[in-house]
Amino acid sequence: ATLAKTQPAAFDTRAVQQRDSAHYLHPFTDHKSLGERGARVIVRGDGVHIWDSEGKQIIDAMSGLWCVNVGYGRTSISEAVYKQMETLPFYNSFFNTTNLPAVELATKLVSLAPAGFNHVFFTGSGSEANDTNVRMVRRYWDLMGYKDRHTIISRHNAYHGSTVAGASLSGMEGMHAQGGLPIPGIVHIGQPNYVASGRGMSEDAFGLEAASWLEKKILEVGPDKVAAFIGEPVQGAGGVIIPPATYWPEIQRICDMYGVLLIADEVICGFGRLGKWFASERFGMRPDLITFAKGVTSGYVPLGGVMVGERVANVLIEKGGDFNHGFTYSGHPVACAAALENIRIIEQEQLVEKVGGASGAYLAERFASLRDHPLVGHADSCGFVAGLNLVKNKADAVHDCELFDPELGVGMVCRSFMFANGVIMRAVGERMIIAPPLVMNHTQINDMISLIRRSLDDTLQELQRRGWS
Ligand code: PMP
Numbered sequence: 001a002t003l004a005k006t007q008p009a010a011f012d013t014r015a016v017q018q019r020d021s022a023h024y025l026h027p028f029t030d031h032k033s034l035g036e037r038g039a040r041v042i043v044r045g046d047g048v049h050i051w052d053s054e055g056k057q058i059i060d061a062m063s064g065l066w067c068v069n070v071g072y073g074r075t076s077i078s079e080a081v082y083k084q085m086e087t088l089p090f091y092n093s094f095f096n097t098t099n100l101p102a103v104e105l106a107t108k109l110v111s112l113a114p115a116g117f118n119h120v121f122f123t124g125s126g127s128e129a130n131d132t133n134v135r136m137v138r139r140y141w142d143l144m145g146y147k148d149r150h151t152i153i154s155r156h157n158a159y160h161g162s163t164v165a166g167a168s169l170s171g172m173e174g175m176h177a178q179g180g181l182p183i184p185g186i187v188h189i190g191q192p193n194y195v196a197s198g199r200g201m202s203e204d205a206f207g208l209e210a211a212s213w214l215e216k217k218i219l220e221v222g223p224d225k226v227a228a229f230i231g232e233p234v235q236g237a238g239g240v241i242i243p244p245a246t247y248w249p250e251i252q253r254i255c256d257m258y259g260v261l262l263i264a265d266e267v268i269c270g271f272g273r274l275g276k277w278f279a280s281e282r283f284g285m286r287p288d289l290i291t292f293a294k295g296v297t298s299g300y301v302p303l304g305g306v307m308v309g310e311r312v313a314n315v316l317i318e319k320g321g322d323f324n325h326g327f328t329y330s331g332h333p334v335a336c337a338a339a340l341e342n343i344r345i346i347e348q349e350q351l352v353e354k355v356g357g358a359s360g361a362y363l364a365e366r367f368a369s370l371r372d373h374p375l376v377g378h379a380d381s382c383g384f385v386a387g388l389n390l391v392k393n394k395a396d397a398v399h400d401c402e403l404f405d406p407e408l409g410v411g412m413v414c415r416s417f418m419f420a421n422g423v424i425m426r427a428v429g430e431r432m433i434i435a436p437p438l439v440m441n442h443t444q445i446n447d448m449i450s451l452i453r454r455s456l457d458d459t460l461q462e463l464q465r466r467g468w469s
Pocket of ligand 1: 124125126127128130159160161162232236237265266267268293294304
């Protein structure tokens with residue numbers, strides 16, 4: 001069957017916004033203020049663009065929520081999904097049953113993963129995958145006979161999901177403040193944020209310093225109580241925090257020294273975003289578990305999971321006994337079919353190679369060109385993620401820049417201009433970040449950079465008008 005690309009039927013935007021605020025509680029949203037403003041209604045996507053209900057075309061420089069790696073409007077994914085739904089829309093993987101797309105996808109993922117990864121556990125989302133990690137590493141240490149080794153170390157400003165365990169692993173204060181989190185046995189160390197914390201140090205020296213916080217925490221908790229360390233190779237939601245080159249090798253050394261399992265949360269970083277199938281490879285990490293979601297299906301349907309390395313998988317399998325964990329949608333055949341087609345596209349169009357090569361280099365160069373803007377104190381990128389810091393007064397050294405009062409919400413002012421000018425950029429405090437679809441070509445990168453520059457100009461003018469700059 002060939003599915004025609006359809007335009008949504010005409011509707012009254014205001015009426016949709018009213019029904020939206022009357023009935024739909026959005027995630028991570030102040031429901032009261034959204035009700036007052038009304039949500040933007042996004043109706044269609046194609047390639048790197050989305051359109052809202054007013055017909056406005058926007059460059060989606062955030063790939064939805066860091067996930068639409070192959071871009072919008074991929075008919076072959078819709079067809080793969082349609083075909084699988086017609087054949088077998090659902091079957092579970094409990095009770096000694098399996099399904100063909102899940103087996104095929106597990107096999108494919110193992111072929112793409114670093115050496116030593118031969119097993120996959122499927123979930124419906126990144127949060128569920130990190131919940132799986134919590135239970136799996138504790139199960140591992142139980143089976144090894146170390147029943148006290150249950151503490152997991154994470155980092156401030158990490159994002160690992162919004163389930164109870166995922167939000168506990170996350171290091172966001174605003175999340176912990178709601179619902180009595182973190183749960184017991186999850187502790188946090190500082191993040192390797194050179195701009196925020198590296199004053200007076202070289203980047204390399206700061207990377208080693210930030211890694212040493214892990215060793216301090218292991219010794220504080222007691223090495224015989226620490227199960228695992230979890231981290232995003234590049235922190236995403238925390239503001240695209242790209243660690244110094246010295247950081248991950250030193251973290252790896254510390255994990256090895258104390259026998260602590262290493263979990264790489266690659267929900268954002270995987271599937272080509274940093275120019276490798278799995279970003280750990282780029283950073284000299286040898287993780288025991290890798291969390292994935294988002295880019296595995298380019299967000300077309302929900303799917304997540306954990307790549308389980310030999311160290312853990314061998315113990316789970318050889319020691320036997322039930323692992324009492326899983327989801328209705330673990331190995332969902334439709335989601336797995338979508339992932340297989342998505343991966344086929346990534347391979348066919350050599351998107352990993354492009355981001356690791358010419359496209360990534362071009363984005364880096366063009367994004368760095370924004371450094372000359374009077375509002376930009378710092379700008380950096382890694383593969384297809386990038387971020388810039390808005391500052392009140394620039395200085396040659398990043399640590400000498402004068403910052404805006406966070407209370408002013410300058411990042412949000414800038415974000416509004418971005419949207420008005422037709423580009424989606426996210427604000428994390430005063431850091432403006434992007435994660436474009438991996439299919440973005442040079443012309444589109446130029447268009448995006450022009451819109452960002454124009455929006456920075458508009459922001460500066462507005463700040464001057466308000467007397468903030
Ligand atoms: N881990 C990371 C690194 C993420 O960025 C996210 C989502 N932004 C998650 C986990 C949670 O994934 P999900 O929203 O699919 O539960």
